[in-house]
Amino acid sequence: VPIYSLVYEQGVRPTEAAAARRERALTQLATATAPRGYRIAFDLLRDRAEAEDAVQEALARACEAADRLREPDAIEGWFYRVLTNVCLRQLRRRRVRRWLGVGRRGPGNALPDEAPDLDDGERDAPADQALAERQEIAHLLDQLDALPAQQRVALVLRYGHDRSIAEIADMLDVKPATIKTHLVRGLRRLRAALEHLS
């Protein structure tokens, strides 16, 4: 029910109508959109608690902006945009803390629990081969963690979540050419780092 219908036709007070709209937006986002947002946040931050914090913050901000959106259907895109910005800020804070030496160390990408499950064919592979693949993924995540935040976000959203360049540009509020630049530079830096490791 639109908010003007609640206010002008059903006689609901404006504050209660706004609260009802916020609650509806919160329920909708938390049910349908938050799990995907959580996966994106976890891919970017590699930490369960920080990912959930980022999703909660994005939910709160998106619900606050629900009254100001001209298109009610745009709240999902707005949520992803806020979530990406929150993750970006968190990555920058983490880098600053790491630079100052006051924060804890990285989230430990090489943990075996966080490594992916193997497919059916790979499940029958030898244990040392599975371990090698997990270590390779851990190295890749470490190098991703060392990238600048914008490049990391662009790479993860593009190749990890199969978002188009236009969508990523809309999320980060930059031009598509900038996203392409971030992708190319990020890929080359990753290649150089992995070659150096090998």
Place this chain on the structure above:
Amino acid sequence: MKPETRPDCQAVTDSILSAGRDGGLDTTLAEHLASCPACAELAAISARIGGASRAAIDVAPGFHSRMVAGATTRLQHRRRQRIAVRASLGSAAVAAAVLLAVWVPGQPPARLALTEVPSMTEGLDGHEALAAALRTEAEVPAPADERAQTTDDALTEATEAPEAPEVTEFGPADAERMERLDAFINAALGPHMAMPGGSAAGVREDAAELEGSLALTPAQQQRIDAIIAETERVAAQARKALELSRAELDHALDGPNPNEVEVAKLVDRVSLHESQVRKAHVRGWLRARRVLTAEQRKALGNHRSARRERNAARRHHDEHDMHADMDDLDEMDDMDDPDDADDADEPDDADDADDARRDGRRDAMRGHREAMEARREAMREQRDAMHAQREAMRGAMEAKREAMEAKREAMREAMEAHREAMRDSQRVQRQTQREVQEAKREAMRERHDPEELERALEEAEREIERAMKDADVEGTIERAMKDAEREMERARKEIERAMEEYEQNGKRHGGHGSAPDVRRELEQAQRELERAQKEMERSLKNIDVNIEVEMQRALEEVRRELERAREEAEQDDREQSSAGRPAPPAPPGRPAPPAAAGRPAPPAPPGRPTPLIPAKPFTAVGTIKVEF
């Protein structure tokens, strides 16, 4: 040359950027990819990022509740922050307004107190208030430039007089002197003399003095009399209202705890009525002056200027006489000295009369000067004090009103936020309780029902049978067999017809139809027919085997899923019983299975029941292809 600068490398990079993780390259770029290790490495990195992201974990149980509760808490926190910021800004604005209203540059704080400053009514009627004003003036001397603000001639004259002596204490002698001076002040500062223009009666008095030169006509005299009567009527009304206001002001000031706001209003009202009296007189004088002709106005102006000069000369003469009297007084003091008593002669009556007259004039002039100075100072002090007090009270009232408004607004917003917080917390609590109850029921059912596995297996088998029925495998096989038999029959007929044609042609051409090539073709057709039959039989056998294998695999998946769900429920139950928390937390360090297509779905959070059948239903579709 660097690999990235080659056209093919650039094209491969663009293709990698635009294709995403699942996209492919065209043939030429694929060939280049095989030959260029740098480009191959780029493509491999993009694929590895995709693989690493596919390993992302699923949401933990209770995710929905945590997200809703956390977002609600953050919304409340933001709302409280906004209210606090607004309240702080409002308080700062109110404090600044109060400071601006109270602070008067260069004004001593003692003058702002209402009780320390006598009112205008007391200055005009009460001697003690006038003495208090004199005391205030003695304590805080006013600057000299403020003394030339009044327009009255008497006040101007008093301003030019020498400084008044300091009065430190008000005694009975001063009271007598003040009583004597009141009559003089009332006579000198009557309402019609307090303004520069005088009044309509002043015009008539001037006309009476200028009987010869002004020469008012009877009509002019009649009109002037009417104007005077009208002016006196209006002035009498204003004077009556003035007396009432003064009485109210006195009554308010005589009270034990006078209200400052009310006193300020009464003072304003007294000033208003005083100004109304003066305006009535001045307006009457102007109307009477308009009755005169131009020559009469000129003669009146000359007469007034001459009178002013005459008054000034008389005042100068009086001052001179006063100084002479002061000298005589000093001489008399010297004569009254006991040392010179022997030299004094017997005073005669004339000298006594002169001395008495001089003493009287001297005392009168001295008292007049002191009284004028005191009155002027008192009025100035009173005016300044009233102005400052009025401004201060206005500012204070404004600030108080703004503060009350801000406080009311803050309380309203706080109450609204509190109501909303209570509503949200109740909703989250209800939802959490519902989810916990659901999870408990699910866990109890799975844990205490030993035949759950068998029921699940039966349900899975029914699901598989339903899927097979939906896929219509037997119908497909039967249709394929019929098609194959038809094709075989048609091929057999073709062969037989070809054999007949061959035999007829051989008979027609005299027994030359058994050419080896034709016979070879026929034999080949026979062999293909036999091979087609064997292929069809093998395909049917493979379909049966594949269906059996798929069924076994699906049943195994269901069995594994049930075991995993049971373990999850037991673990959640243990954690709940040990921690006693309402919402089951996520299992620490345990990776949830990925949500890949074609694989069993992860265990759902407690709010939703665990699906016993895989999310993607089993489908068995057989394809049979027979080639001839």
